[in-house]
Amino acid sequence: MTTIPPDAVFGAASGLMGRELPDGFFVYDPASENVHVLNAPMRFIWETCDGTKTVAEIVAEVSEAAQLSVEDAAKDVYHILLSLSANGLIHRI
Numbered sequence: 001m002t003t004i005p006p007d008a009v010f011g012a013a014s015g016l017m018g019r020e021l022p023d024g025f026f027v028y029d030p031a032s033e034n035v036h037v038l039n040a041p042m043r044f045i046w047e048t049c050d051g052t053k054t055v056a057e058i059v060a061e062v063s064e065a066a067q068l069s070v071e072d073a074a075k076d077v078y079h080i081l082l083s084l085s086a087n088g089l090i091h092r093i
Helices: 040-048 055-066 070-086
Strands: 010-011 015-019 024-029 035-038 052-055 091-093
Touching: 010 070, 015 040, 024 040, 035 040, 040 052, 040 055, 040 070, 052 055, 055 070, 070 091
Parallel strands: none
Antiparallel strands: 010 052, 010 091, 015 024, 024 035
16 A cells, blocks of 8 residues: 655645535546545545645544544545545645
8 A cells, every 4th residue: 555644735736616405525636537436534634635734634534523543534535545545635735
């Protein structure tokens, strides 16, 4: 698994449009015409990747909100960051 440094900062890719619809939260990329469906944890992390918070800060927020250990939260956050990045929804700043 790729290691993401705890001091890394991610931002949402430009031009994306997020929208809450009855069936869930969707992110549309007009450049590729792709639509991505995000579950609640993915949405939270995608919205948190605003270019100001480090991965360590996001992990702490997820740990507290989900009442998970920091280690378990880190595994989930890293997995989601890698997925969001691979799908072009976020990028490292």
